[in-house]
Amino acid sequence: MSHIASKHMRNTLYAGLALLSLAGCSNISAPPASDSSSTTNRTGEALTLPALYTESTYHAGGVPPTRWLSDGSGYTTLEPSATSAGDDLVRYHPETQARDVLITAAELTPDGQDAPLSLADYHWSSDGSKLLIFTNTKRSWRTHTLGDYWVFDLNSRELQQLGAFAEPSTLQFAKFDPQAQRVAYVVNNNIYVEALASGTVSGKVTQLTHDGNDTIVNGTFDWVNEEEFFLRDGFRWSPDGEHIAYWQLDTEGTPVFTMINNTDALYPTLKTFPYPKVGETNAAMRIGVMDADGGDTTWMKVPGDPRQHYLVRMQWAGNSEQLLIQQLTRSQAINKTFVADASNGAVNELLRETTESWAEYVDDVQFLENGDFTWLSERSGYRHIYRVDRDSGRLNAITRGNWDVVEVLQINEQQGWVYFIASPETPLERYLFRASLDGSGKLERLTPAQPGSHSYQLSANADYAVHTYSNVQQVPQVDMVSLPDHQQIRMIKDNASAQQAFNALAKGSFEFFRVPARDGLQLDGFLMKPVDFDPTKEYPIVFYVYGEPWGQTVSNSWGGERFLWHTYLTQQGYIVASIDNRGTKSPRGFEWRRSIYKNLGVITVRDQYDALQAMLERWSFIDEERVGIWGHSGGGSQTLNALFRYPEHYHVGLALAPVPDLTLYDTIYQERYSGLLPESAERYKETSAITHAENLQGDLLLVHGTGDDNVHFQGSERLVNELIKHSKQFEFFAYPNRTHGIREGEGTTLHLRTMMTEFLTEHLPTGAR
Template identity: 50%
Template sequence: LSERDGWRHVYRVSRDGKAVRLVTPGAFDVIEVAAVDEPGGWLYYVASPDNATQRYLYRSRLDGRGKPERVSPGEQPGTHDYDISPDARWAWHTYSTFDTPSLTDLVRLPSHATVRTLAANDRLHAAVAPLTARPGEFFRVTLPDSATLDGWMIRPRDFDSTKTYPLLMYVYGEPAGQTVLDRWAGRTGLWHRMLADQGYVVASVDNRGTPAPRGRVWRKVVHDAIGVLSSREQADAVRALTRSRHYLDSTRVAIWGWSGGGSSTLQAMFRYPDVYRVGMSVAPVPDERLYDTIYQERYMGLPQENAAGYDTASAINHAEGLRGRLLLVHGSGDDNVHYQGSERLLNRLISLGKPVDFMEYPNRSHCICEGRGTTLHVFSLLTRYLLEHLPAGPRTRDGRGV
């Protein structure tokens, strides 16, 4: 895989490195190599040339001749995941959309004919059907610098466009993951739909620097400055949405995220206090110097060579900007994002005289999922905090509750 032409493509290279042939031509990214059918002369890979929120199986000739062929069914827009057999004749295929739970079947390649349905998830489909009666909306938002971001939005099932609603933004915002995907989001997605039915509009956007298949420049623009561009683009997206959609109340905006999303939540609350009233940060990295080198130095360079960049990118150094309500949540046994970062942030906020609400989950890891009742406790905590500090429900245009 190489991004030498601005897109992530597969190249066939001779052993001496002198002969290089492009196998996957086109203005798109190869998201993942799925299989190599050497006897048949085909490369199977995942891509989505026309929509960065979706995933499809394609194949190209190993000699680079001809055009890429889409293998995934054209009548199934959404996300397709594959586990392909070594001979590239069979595959476990899982399909879902933002509003449709996953279905898994065994398919024959390259025809994609279904051999057997393995998991139809009929009971789950029936159970969630009422929750998805109002489908989620995918949109694009244009920022002041003309950058265009993908996003999704969930509105209450009893949504009234003549009223105004509080907005909850779900964020990740870092190079390790996308939030704007046309796939079933499981537990977190169901929680978002529950909140929407309480009277919130829930939305998410992918800023530049996230791993969306939108080219090399899109992904690498944040190099040496994690958290800076992303927080600005997230805030600009909120401003653009509340200006263009009259049913969103710009004075009632909250943001939440986990891990890198927890870090992005801190950046949002500290850097843009005029935009966000409430933030819920779970397992964040407040100080960029405290995270593991394989991730941090890949995007930020060496601390001794980019000291100013590490200082600027660390949310802890902007804590004086906090004005809204902040909930900080962390497991004390987190072996991924170490607990010491949150303790350091707490001491910084205390020294600044900034109010903060904090919940430690004893000896829980990064998922905060160990122990009976833990997951329910975490999401109940987040729900109560949001309802208390940014009450749900629509208001009339003059600001009165209904």
């Protein structure tokens, strides 16, 4: 078949597909974000992979932990000491920018040690008199939540280690009581309270729970709840400091997953942990309240089988007598919110969110002085802020419109404002807004007309903020601004050297665009052209995909290492593009997100295919015979689906840490989007890429870390067997003991990206034709 004839057939097919419809998905008509900086630099410098992955030239540095003081006297941060090794903790006044050292590096040096503590994080007591220091950290699953804690008293100038009885780096989630007289923390699945030392009197340590072990977990969580509900810190001080509310998990009966480590010792070692795959037994969850001095636990009487429900959020309900508890059904279609009596455990259902797919839990709950509280709901079709009457559960809208609130930052009842992040005009950007708490609909955008993505850390009274800004051509900058006028007071981190290095690179043009899916729904995308682009010629194209509900690949924000690798590919003669299919995290409304329910891997990749066809129709410089796609995690799964479901259109795929068989992933994530077994068994089969592996025609590179505790190596091994069964040739690379990010070990990232680049070069020839 000739090249021209194949294009004609493609166009006819696409026109026919456009007559079909995918009902129920909102079509946001807002234009994409304006191109922040699409200028080309054809004569710039060549980027090399060693320079990108072994040097810091292009690295956009962050800032040390920065905290606003509750009294409004300024913010604190860490800066290198001028008089000794280590960092001083310094304060900046927000108006005058006067700088003073609150704690010297020398004062952060424990007795008998030569070096000061290295602060991974820190928190102030509510009165600002004490500093809680987190140091010597270790990973617990995905994040560094294990470590050592110290307290520095600004009045006595004394440094006290907490939990000295425990092994190093075993404390978790330490926090002051409201009076800053005690600190509670978790050690080995038990909760402790330690009184702070006074002078020569050591603080008393009280162990609150005693039943914590390998299966009973107090004050923290198991793998699946940490990963999917972001539940890590599992206890809360009451506002009066008299009680502690906490989660307890019982993982008895939850299947245990085993991973093997073949490289770190002479003989293999095993790592085991509870991991409930789809349809398997979850841990039982319950919430209790205990006196902070010890004693018996009063368990909250939340109805329902504790292994068929999730207690996803818990907090004190604006007082020290009641808790607010959110409970999801196992299907996650219903979120019930209860008010619980802390003294006897009695509960009353106050609010319910019900859907035909999955309901969201709410992080941004804040109680107001009259007992009302704020809430986020998608009941209007978009995610908006509501004010809930505590007595009746009635909701009154604070924000309205055909757009989503992305994140609530602060409720300032005294001023009458709620501060939040949104982008009503385009889902590609992020701006700071405030709305009147009274529900009058008054709305103000505080971020100036500066296209890109803005994030904020607000002071207690919202008069100032630490502001971070970036766009696709701008590395992140961090400054302090006044509000509501958004005037810069001080540049904290400009990353000028990284910006200069990036600007000097040879680059083709970058643009955002929109193309229609077969039902007319507009899909956002970006396109990066080769450096030596000639519109009269054709170039190979590489798509970057994620495509699942926890990611958005098309946004006007700095893309970091991945974006720089894509820039490198354009220097080699590739077009690089990405599409956000429906179901991604893009803030485009309820129907956008829920349309992929029980169709993950089907509708998601169909949108990707439709976008490819529309792009080929629009741009003659894309070579339809040289189409590649790559992705990691969920993007790896979608890469497999593209290769297996549309084998004549995707010629090369690089799948990193994918989930080829959806039944092998965890209960919380996969059942949320794919339904429960056994009733959804056929949907799991149809939506799993492994079912369609026999259709592979193109070139596949499959990559996985053997130490992946998230998406298990097991899934890729099963896919390997399936491909072998169908006599399919492919390349497979296993990284020993690397986890889901495939980052551990010296040289790993450079090795991975080099392998990916060489695979593309071999199987998807570069350059114009």
